[in-house]
Amino acid sequence: MISIAYSPCPNDTFLFYHLVHKKIKGYESISEELWDVENLNQFAREGKFPVTKISFAAYFTVIDRYVLLETGSALGKGCGPILVRKKGSHANLTAQSRIVVPGLLTTANLLLSLYTESNFEAIPTRYDKIIPSLLSGEEDFGVIIHEERFTFESRGLEKVVDLGQWWEDNTGLMIPLGAIAIRRDIPRSDAIHFQRGLQESLKQAYLHPDLMKSYIQEHSQNKDPQVIQSHIDLYVNEYTKKLGTEGHKAIESLYNKALQIGFAGVQNSNLPLFLGEAE
Numbered sequence: 001m002i003s004i005a006y007s008p009c010p011n012d013t014f015l016f017y018h019l020v021h022k023k024i025k026g027y028e029s030i031s032e033e034l035w036d037v038e039n040l041n042q043f044a045r046e047g048k049f050p051v052t053k054i055s056f057a058a059y060f061t062v063i064d065r066y067v068l069l070e071t072g073s074a075l076g077k078g079c080g081p082i083l084v085r086k087k088g089s090h091a092n093l094t095a096q097s098r099i100v101v102p103g104l105l106t107t108a109n110l111l112l113s114l115y116t117e118s119n120f121e122a123i124p125t126r127y128d129k130i131i132p133s134l135l136s137g138e139e140d141f142g143v144i145i146h147e148e149r150f151t152f153e154s155r156g157l158e159k160v161v162d163l164g165q166w167w168e169d170n171t172g173l174m175i176p177l178g179a180i181a182i183r184r185d186i187p188r189s190d191a192i193h194f195q196r197g198l199q200e201s202l203k204q205a206y207l208h209p210d211l212m213k214s215y216i217q218e219h220s221q222n223k224d225p226q227v228i229q230s231h232i233d234l235y236v237n238e239y240t241k242k243l244g245t246e247g248h249k250a251i252e253s254l255y256n257k258a259l260q261i262g263f264a265g266v267q268n269s270n271l272p273l274f275l276g277e278a279e
Contacts, residue, residue, distance in 0.1 A: 002029060002031075002194065003030075003049055004020070004032050004033075005032065005033045005034070005043065005048075005049040005052045006180075007035065007037045007040065008036075009037075009219075009221075009231065010228045014205050014212060014216060014236055015180075015202055015205065015236065016032065016201060017205060018200070018212075020032040021215075024200050024201055027197040036103075036127070037102070038104075038106060040052055040053050040054055040058075041058035041103060041105040042105070044059070044065070044066060045058075045061065045065075047183060049183075051183075051194060052066070052180070055106045056107045057106055057109065057110035057263065058105035060254075060255050060258050060263070060267065061105065061264060061267060062181075062267075063269040063271050065183060066181035067182060067184055067271075069179070069180045070274065070277060071243075073176065073239055073243055074236075075243075076237050077164075078234070079149075079234050079235060080163050080164010080165065080175040081102075081112075081144060081145045081149075082149060083141060083143050083162075083163060084157040085134065085141050085157065086134050086137070086140075086156060087157060087158045089158075093120075093141065095119035097121065098123050098139055098140065099112065099120045099121065099123065099139075100124075100133055100134070100143070101123065101130075101142070102125065102130060102143065102145050103124050105264060108145050109122055109264075110264075111163040111175070112143055112163060113263055114257055114261065115161065117261075123139060125142075127145050127146055128148075128221050130144055131148055131152060135156055141160065145177075147227055150231070163175075174247070176247075176250050176251045180198065182195075188275075192275070192277075199241070202236075243274065255273065
């Protein structure tokens with residue numbers, strides 16, 4: 001039995017559905033747990049799950065424990081976190097600004113740290129609580145991720161800066177958001193076997209999307225089918241199937257920049273970041 005953990009977000013439930021529902025031959029001994037991404041990031045620091053979804057920013061702090069799978073990542077263009085404020089707000093971003101972030105180990109917080117040169121006070125809050133905290137006036141600024149990207153304007157918020165776009169403009173690279181990692185103590189042959197199963201699960205997800213609709217909607221924070229599909233379309237792409245050279249380059253660049261600013265315990269390691277393909 002192998003225990004895996006991932007978030008309830010549509011891109012993850014889309015990816016893992018066939019694998020965890022015993023629909024892939026040879027992968028019947030899998031159990032799953034669903035947690036918020038920041039919980040997953042914290043669990044990874046303990047090495048709790050053999051396979052886990054993880055923010056890239058958090059992965060950089062546990063390179064000694066985990067290695068990235070080639071399949072399952074969320075990265076691309078036009079999909080990054082967004083710094084927002086309430087519409088009509090006259091709040092200005094300063095070095096003393098308090099900014100609500102979806103977790104201290106999230107890639108959203110890393111990007112914000114790079115953008116502001118770490119001149120802000122981070123207020124960690126579960127991602128679905130960020131918009132309410134801004135609408136209530138409790139806080140002036142927040143960084144939104146996941147489904148909120150599609151709903152923040154209709155809910156009364158406005159964009160200050162798209163951190164993903166800022167990254168793209170300054171690096172010319174895709175923005176790495178989250179990945180699937182496997183513990184380094186798992187034998188390589190077993191890790192490759194799991195990676196193949198995940199590749200097949202994603203393939204079957206595209207072939208049989210109707211099978212998963214109720215499962216995905218059950219766990220999604222936003223129940224609107226259009227929002228759910230938009231989420232999947234944005235965060236599940238060719239780099240989810242395989243990171244490839246471009247994906248590796250973007251991740252390595254983000255890792256090096258995190259090292260440069262001394263972000264949240266990022267490890268300076270010579271260990272390989274990626275599992276790679278089967279030999």
